[in-house]
Amino acid sequence: MKKIILELPSELSNLIDIDNNNQIKLMVENNKAQLLLEDNLYKPVVPIISIVVPSIMTSIIFFCFFFFKRLPQISLTGPLSIASLTLSLGLLSGMCSFILIFVKAKNNKVVTKATDIYWRNLPSVILSLSISLWLFLLAFFKLLGLMFKESSFDLYTSIFLFFIFVSIINYIMIYFALIISPSLLINLMTVVFISGIGLSMITNRDDLWWRNNFSFLGTAAAKNRWEFNLTLILTSILMIALIDYIFVYLNQVIATKKRLTTLKILLILTAVNLGAVGTFPYSSQSFTGQVHNMVAANLVYLIVLLIISIRWLLPQISKPFLTISYWLGGLLVLSCVLFQVAHYFSLTAFELISFLIAFTWILLLLKSLQNLTLTNEFNVPFTRIED
Template sequence: MNNKTIQMIVTDEFANEQTITLPLTMPLEINDTEIKIPLQKKKRLRKSPLSFIIVASLTLLICILVFHGYRQIPLVGDQSAATLILLIGLISGMINFTLQFIQHKGKADEHAAHYISWRIFPVLLLSFSLLIFVGTLFLFRVLGQLFYGASFDIYTTTIIVILFVTIMNNIMMTLANNLSPTSIIRSLVAIIFGGVGIAMITNKDQQWWLANLSFLGTPEATRSWEFNLTLILSAFLMMALIDYLFVLLYQKMGKNNGLRILKGLLLATALCLGGVGFFPYNESAFYQNMHNRVAGYLVYLFLILIISIKWLLPTIERRFLQLSYAIGGLLIVSVYLFLGIHYLSLTAFELIAFVLAFSWLLMLLQALINIINKPDSTYTIVIKRMPTYK
C-alpha cells in the first residue's frame, strides 16, 4: 500500500464552510472508484422523527385510559407499569427506528442504510426490537425481585412509564443513527452471550450442566423460550449482517464465485443456528430429529468454512488463517477428548465447541469488515490556507 504526502491549498470560504482549522493534516484514501477526504464537517443533531412531545403525550393519554379508576398500579405483572412500558416503548421505538432508517436512506451520506436492502430491513428491525424487548423484560424482572409487591398511584406510574418509554425510544434512535457492521456485531455478541448466560443462571437449580447445553431449550428448563429466542434472534442478526457486508464486498471486489459460495455458507450457518432454537429438543420425535439435524449441519458448516476460507477469500490475512487452523485443531482435540478417551463430559464439550466456533465466526465477520475498510492507497494530505497578496 502506497503512502505519500501531498498538499492542498484552499480558500477562506472553503475553510469556513467546512469548519476546519488550518493548517490541517489528515489521511486521504484512494480506491479504485473514489477518493475520500475525511473533512471535519459540522455535525448536525438528529431529531427523532417521532418527537419526545408526541411520544410523551400519547403515553400520558394511554396511561389515563388504561389505569383510570386504579388506586394503585403494580410495577410488574399482567396489568402493570412494566406491561405498558413494553407495549408503548416497543411500538413507538419500532416506528422511530423505521422513520430514521428511511430518513438516512433518502439522504446522500455514507450511512449504513444505503447498503442495507429493503428485504433485510424487517429482519434488522425485528432483531433490534426483540433485543430491546428482552433487555427491558429482564430489567423489570430484576426490579420486580428488588421491589417485590411495589405499586404506585396513577401520577407516579405515568411518570415512570414516560421515562422508560423515552429511554427505549432513544436507544432505538441511537441504534438507527449508529448502524454499522461493528454495531451489529456488538449486538450479536450481547444477544448470544447474554441470552445463554441468563438461561444458565435461571436454570442453576435444575443443574443443567449434568445434562447438556441443549437442556436450556427443552421444556424441562425454566423459561426455555429465552434460550431458544436467543438463538433465533442471533440468526436474524447474522443474516442481516451478512447481507449488508456482502453488498459492500461485491462493490469492492466484484461478484465472484468464491464470495457467492462464502455468502451461501454463512447464510446457511445462520439458518442452522436459528433452527437449533426453532426446533427445541422436546418429546416430539419430529422436533428431536430436526434439532439433531440442524445442530449436526451447523458443525459441518463450521468445518467447511474453516477449511475452505483460504480459497473462497484469497485476500484474507495470513494471521487469520493461522488462527483458523488453530481453532480447528482445538475443535478436533476436544472431539478426541470427548469421544476418544471420554475425558470431557457432553456439557463441557458443547461449551468448548460453542465458544470456539462462535469466536471464529466473529473473527471472520471482523476480517470481512477489515477488507471492506482497507483502502487501496493511503496518502497524507496537508491543507493550507491560500496566501493573500496585497
C-alpha cells in the first residue's frame, strides 16, 4: 500500500470541516480525481424512537377524543374519521418531528444536511413539505374511500390503523429533515407544480375548460379551484425558500454583491407575482380579476427581463444555460407573435405554452445557481510516501 499526503490550501480548509475521523472517498473519472468527504457519503438513518414516541403520544390523543365521543364505530374516511384526524393530528405530529430534528441538527446533536438550512428558511420549508404531504394524503384517503366505501372499525382497530398512518408520516418528515437540500427542494417544487396543475385539469367539472383560458382553472366556475391556486402559492413559497437558501452560498463564492442582490430581488419579485396569481383568482370585472391580470403580466415582464439580463447580472453562468435561455426566450416571443399578431394560438394555448416555458427556465436557472455553489476547484499538491 502507498501512502499519500494531501496538502489542502487554506481557502479549502476553511470551507470544509475535516478531522482524523472523516471518511474520504477518491473518485476517478476521465483522468480527473474528486475527493468526497463524509457529507457526500452521508446515508440518513431514522431513529426508531423518534418515530414511535410521537406516534404513541398522538395515538393517545386519538383514543381520548373518540373514547369521550362514545362512537361505536369509527369511519375510515369522512368528516369525523381516521382519515380526518390523520390529516390534522398526524400531520401536526410530523411537523413537530421535523422541527425537533432540525433543532437537534442546529445544535450538532444529529448528523444531517439540515445544518445548511437557515432558521429563516424553516417556516417556508416546513410549510411547503407539510402542504405537499397533506395533498398526497388527501389523494390517498380519497382513493381508500373509493376502494372501501362506508367502511368503519371499532375503537381499538382504529387506533392501530391511526398509529400506522402517523408512524409513516413521522418517518417521512424525519427523513426529509435529514436529507433536505437545494436539489430536494427543486425536485419537490417541480413535483408540486406538475402534479397540482395536472390534478386541477383532471378534476375540473367542465371537461371543456380549455375553451376558455388557462386561468379558468383557478376561477369560481372551476371545480376544486383551490388545487390550482394552492399549487401556485406553494410553488411560490418553495421558490422563495430556495432563492434565499442558494444566495447565501453564492455570496460566499461570487464577489459581485450588487449584481447578486439585483438578481435575488428580481427572482423574489417573480416568486411573489407567481404566488399572487394564485392568491387573486381571475374574475371578470372585479378587483381580484384586475390584480390577477396585473401580476400575470408582471410575471411575463420579469421573466423576459431576467432572460435578457442574466448574462450581466451573473457573468459566471454557463454558456450552455445562456444558449438555452435565448432559445426559450425566442420561443416565448414567437408564442406572443403567433397569438397576438398571427392569431394562430388560442388564449389557452398561449397561456399554457408561455407558462411552461417560464417555469422551465426558472427551474433551469435555480439548478444552474445551485451548481455555481458547488464548482469551487482547487489545486491540491500531494506527496507520495513509499513503504
